[in-house]
Amino acid sequence: MQITQNVICLEALKYLSETTQHKCKTAIEIYQDKDGMRTDDINALAGQRGDKKGGDVWTSFYDKVKEVKDYHRRFSVNQGMPEQQNSEWFYQRAFESDKTDTLFSGEEDLGKRVDMLELFSAFLNIKKITTQRRTSFREATFVRLKKKSPDLEPTDPEVEQTVQKEFHELDYIEWLKTFDQFHDISRYAKYREKPYLEYLEGLIGYLRGFLLRTQPLVNVEQLEQQFEKEFEERWADRSIPGWQEATHKDKLFCLPSNKLFNGEAVMKSYQTGKQYKKKVSELQKLSFDEQKQLVATTEEEDKKVAQLESRSAKWHDLLSDTIIETLSFLQKKQSQTVEEMEAEREASDDDEDMSDGEDIGSGAEGEDEDRPIYNPLNLPLGWDGKPIPFWLYKLHGLGTEFKCEVCGNYSYWGRRAFEKHFQEWRHAFGMRALKIPNTSHFKEIVKIEEAITLYEKLKRDADEQTFRPDQDVECEDIQGNVMSQRAFEDLRRQGLV
Known part of the structure; x- marks a missing residue:
């Protein structure tokens, strides 16, 4: 209930702030007098008529009164609302415009948690990343099995059977823990990969929108300017994790085709084809400046992806407390039985009913709750809201x-x-x-x-x-004592061995 009230109050403050800005903007436009209406009104007060004919002040005044009465007779001005509103009127309008019931989904629970299942599904559907994750698991499995069977080959059926049995796709909780670790994703799965760019844009859009919905008074534009400034500094220093080296310097990058390959075998196979030879001949016909422009294009692509990743990580850091709360909730939910979940749901429904009853009632209990809590030692509050x-x-x-x-x-x-x-x-x-x-x-x-x-x-x-050859090479004396080469040389010089 506390979070709900905070969100409602922030939305009301946002409404009042936007209303104030709109009225101030309107007042500035009136005083700038771009349409000349203010000048005409001032001239009319001085007795000057719009048709530039002579007249006096009273004639202009009664003409204006007649015009106003005629307008009010033909139209219902402001639909019966007063033309002058006090602070209480704006206060009521602010709370009447409350839309918190439709701002959040059920999983978000009025801003307590994030709901990123659609983004998680989009991440799983990026084919290159899924393939990379499976390939990495297969390599690790082969290394583990080879320790037991030194004669094992990578193409052995046992490796594939083990992978089929033990490999599990990434789950939602694990993704929530690691989705900001973009440096773990291979460059091959990110470079010129449209689904990955769309995934990053969706990630930024959701996290940015969630922050605006939970904290509508935050100056998001100023935050984004800070993000951009910090990114430019880190990009110039090449200090962004995973982007220390440009893509065109990768040994698996093919400049004529502007492609980054996943392995040397795939790259060599491509280079034997006719299409590659055609691209090479086209590249050779280009001037030096045009070839430099191709390299610059690859660097721009790198910067675009790195910028999206950096901004996503920044929004993640701002909402880290909410993401941790989401993880705790999901882990608790997984550990509960059906009976426990139903009992918890019933308890929450009972609490809502009791809170509704307390709001309706106006007895002594309501007065006690409204009374300030006596807490002279400034002790932390417990689950019941009391020290x-x-x-x-x-x-x-x-x-x-x-x-x-x-x-x-x-x-x-x-x-x-x-x-x-x-x-x-x-x-x-x-x-x-x-x-x-x-x-x-x-x-x-x-x-x-x-x-x-x-x-x-x-x-x-x-x-x-x-390992250092001069220290770690083992030597053995006549008696069979094993020691490092340095120790052996020292003892030999002393005549002890």
């Missing part, structure tokens, strides 16, 4: 503040919320901005300097564990 007990507040340590510098000095109250935030979107976004993977090594790290120092140490440790 939680003080002993529970102390038990969970909700009075203890934890600040995280990675999250922009955001405060978390209580140990449980602090530990949970390391896997939430705000901390993950901060780590991504630092170009550090959000792994378990960085849990409990809240300082930016400490995170960078630990990341550099982990990189040094990884470098030390890589």
Whole structure:
């Protein structure tokens, strides 16, 4: 009910804001006097007639009165509405224009959750992405089976049987978790792929529209300008994940045909055909500037796709709390039995009936609910909208503040919320901005300097564990002791071996 009231109030404020802007625009147009009517009215007050004949003030005044009376006699002005409206009249009109019942679908539940099933279906119907996902699963399956059977070949029927048995298509919940990770999608499945572009445009359209429906007062145009500015900076630096290198520099890209292939075998097969040779001959006839224009065209295509992906990711970050709530709801729904779902639905219906009854009634209970909640200790509110007990507040340590510098000095109250935030979107976004993977090594790290120092140490440790011929070559002495080559050389110089 709280969310419903917030949405209704925001829609009413939006109506009042738009009405105010419209009236101000009309007033400005009147004072600009583009049609000359204001000048005529002023001249009429001064006794000047429109036919430029002489006249006095009273003649012009009575002519105007006659004109107004004649107009009101022929037309019903404003359909009986007053010509001057006070603030109360606008207040009532704002709530009468409420359309929240038709703004959201049933799955969205008045803006509590997102409903992206159509976009999920569109994603599954992109053939190249589906093929890529299955191919990647097949390669991983082959590597796993080869560890057990070293003689196994990629074309062995056992590999295909295992894939048929174990491969499962992406489900809606998994897609909701990962649909902003565009860098995981192969460039082959994105370059000049019309269904993918339509999918990204639909994604942006839905997320943008959802934000406008839940927060109608947000200045979306200003947000998009910020997105565009940030994208241009990151594109110039080549710091967008998955777009560090241009498509035309890929070894599987064929410039004469402007095609990106999925594998070397497919590319070599295409290059033996007549169509490819024809394209090559046409390319050779072009001037140097025209060939440069072909390369520029491929870069423009890259930028177009990367821009859509970047903007989709930005809208995802803005609505991350709603998406997390949707995931929690769907996971809970999957774990419930039919009986539990029916019982929960009946309980929600009973709550709505009780709330309706309380709205109708005007007894002492309604007055108690309208009365401000006494909360001198500023305790958090529980599920019933009342402050939680003080002993529970102390038990969970909700009075203890934890600040995280990675999250922009955001405060978390209580140990449980602090530990949970390391896997939430705000901390993950901060780590991504630092170009550090959000792994378990960085849990409990809240300082930016400490995170960078630990990341550099982990990189040094990884470098030390890589194979080095002078250190990792094993040597054995006469007694059979195995050691590194460096240790063996040190002992030999000392005459110990």
